Amino acid sequence: MSLQDQVAQLFQESRDDIYRYLLSLGLHPPQAQEAAQEVFLRLYVTLKKGEDIQNPRGWIFRVAHNLGLKIRAKQSTQAPFDADLELKLRSTELNPEQSLLEREHNILFHQAVQGLSEQQRRCLLLRLEGLRYPEIGSALGISASAVGEFLRRAIARLKKGEL
């Protein structure tokens, strides 16, 4: 498989995950889509220059995180993107198959996720994307043991939220 094919395959598999992660950093959908594409092109350029990237998926999340924060810093006067998920979760039209109880559960869990600290939420979202602790630490600029602590706290708080 050529280098182009390898990156294109990763692009196919992971672009939506990267895009959603960028939305979670507060980027608006058009910026997030543009930035997501940029991340894969940077990966291509880096690999083409002969650099060895052990875990390309971890790498693209790290680059996406840094790029996302940079874009947000430049547009600090613009309010961060808010998907208003709670409103969507309450809608019976958008969730016709869900019972009232399921909808309530989803809303409560979403509120609990929103109640996490920024670092706890980022660690959780990156872990959900399959990143290991050192990769998350590398993306967020913290140690792997701090990642473990943030995740423990996140899980403990979500566990409370589930009850």
Added chain:
Amino acid sequence: MPHPSEEQLLRYSDGELPGRNASHVHSHLKACWQCRTNVEEIEKTVGACVRYRTTVLQRHLPAPPEPWTDIYRSFAEIDATLPAPTFADRLKQALAWPVHNPKKWVPVAVALMLAWGLFYRYRVTPSVQAAELLHKAILASDSRPATPHLLRIRTKVSSITRRAGSGQALASNAQDRETLNSLKTLFQDAHYNWDDPLSARSYSAWRDQLSAKRDQVQEERDSYRIRTDAGSGDLLDASLQLRSQDLQPIEGRFEFRNTDWVEITALPEEASPMASALPPTPENRTAPPVEAAPANNAAPLLPAPAIGDELQVLAALHEIGADLGDPVEVSRNDYNIVVSGIGIAPERQAEIQKAVAPLPNVVIRFSESAPTAVAPQTVTPENPAGGDLRQLQTRIAEQMGGRTRYDELAAHVLDMSEPLMSRAYALRRLMERFPAQVESQLSPQDLRTLRRLQQEHTAALRQQTVELERTLKPALKSVGGSSRASRELSSDSWQPATEDLFQSARRVEKLLAVVFGAAAPDDSANTELPAQLLSAVTDLRAKVEAYDHLLAKTER
């Protein structure tokens, strides 16, 4: 074996525990129902998270607004740009008339326009603005009934209250009278009207007679501040603050060639009986400065700024990196948060002003000169290494393949120690500013801001330490350096832990300077220096990791 902690159980479930620990936990789980239940609960929450990703995030976050582009086309564009152009190509590009390619000349034209705009804004417009503002302030003052007002005059050594138009201090004593007489001489020599020093007319008259002046006009929350750099004369620099509402002067600052400075503040009229009743005690004369006190006797006094407001200012300065080595200080009094800086370049001053402009109650003071002379360096510029140390350096150089390589390494690691120490100092300043008692007064939001600042400094420090260790290890191991087991942080509380971390960073800095020839060694045996340095760096790295973990634990 005691029960594993919750964190260990999570790490075990995630396959993140090192082999030996993992097998301990594995054996423990076989035997312990309670811990097995805990792991099941963790897994249950993890399952809920996974469902949240699929049923909430993937389903309800908006889809990308456009179809994804053909990435192969972008690859082709990159491939076309990556090969290095030949010299002839570059020459041709450089000589090509840019008008044919708007992508080239438009940015140049925009940059030129921007440069002109900045020049106009900072050099031309301020003079016009200053003259206009002063003119309007004079007209406004003429339209007001002439009422006597009180002035507080503060110098390096005294603080005196007097009435405008009067040369006498309220409740004056001989010392105050003497001070006022010397100030009068100082102002008169500078051709500045001492009878009414805090007025737009006096300021304007002084400013008009300057031949080479430079003005700055700064819009603050409820006021304008005009600052004039005289360029020559006895009065080198003056500023006048005008209240936006009625252009009444509320504060002036005057810096003289002989390094004296005088601050004059308009006092609220309500303060006058009290001020006049104050006995001329030393406490009264050396009262804390009133920095841009809200002088409007009609307007209510603003509440005193809180520690949280100060933190916001620190965070704003942090955003532009002004907490890393810029000579900027932040202090808080009953009225304002004062950001002061010494010897800062005008461009940087503008950045700092812009960063703190949206925040309330902030007063900015920049001064041109350094306050005190720098103590003479005791370190000899030549290599101060003794015979043993020179031998050591020669050995490192030999192992590295020559003196040039050694010099490069020395320059590189000494360069690395500077940003590393600036992070350590930044953390230490936060510790000094937010001892436990002060920290407990912070709101949850302010506390998050404080943690964010700490975490960002720690992340940078961690990266710098790892990089330093990676750079040093190959060179020092070859001459017998080995890292020893490192110590733990001295405390579970972040304030003492910060000091501990700082001292570790200082030790690394000192040892770097000794081993790489920028400072004289102390009494240690030089043969042990590589091992000491490597151990110090390893120790610092371990402490940064532990500190990072500690901060994560203190997050609420």
